[in-house]
Amino acid sequence: MSTEPTVCRHCGEPTLGGEYAPGHDSKHRGELYRAVLAGEITEDQARADLPTVALADQLSNDLARSRGR
Numbered sequence: 591m592s593t594e595p596t597v598c599r600h601c602g603e604p605t606l607g608g609e610y611a612p613g614h615d616s617k618h619r620g621e622l623y624r625a626v627l628a629g630e631i632t633e634d635q636a637r638a639d640l641p642t643v644a645l646a647d648q649l650s651n652d653l654a655r656s657r658g659r
Contacts, residue, residue, distance in 0.1 A: 596608065598611040598614050599614075599618060599641060600614035600615070600617055600618040600621075601614060609641045609642075615645060618639075618640070618645075619640065619645055619652075622636035622639060622640070622649060623636070623649060623652050623656075626653060627653075627656065636649055637650065
C-alpha cells in the first residue's frame with residue numbers, strides 16, 4: 591500500500607504527517623501577518639491561506655493586538 595507523502599504548506603519539504611514541518615506553522619502565520627500589515631493582502635485572504643480555524647484565529651488575535659483592539 592502506497593501513500594502520498596505529506597509536504598509542508600510553508601516550504602514544501604516532507605513532513606512527519608502533519609500540515610507543517612516543526613515550527614513552520616508559526617513562520618507561515620508570521621509571513622501572512624506581515625503581509626496584512628504591509629497592505630499586500632487582506633486579513634480574510636490571510637485567514638483563507640491557513641489550514642485550520644485555530645491558526646486563523648491566532649492570526650486575527652495577533653492583528654487585533656497590533657491594531658490596539
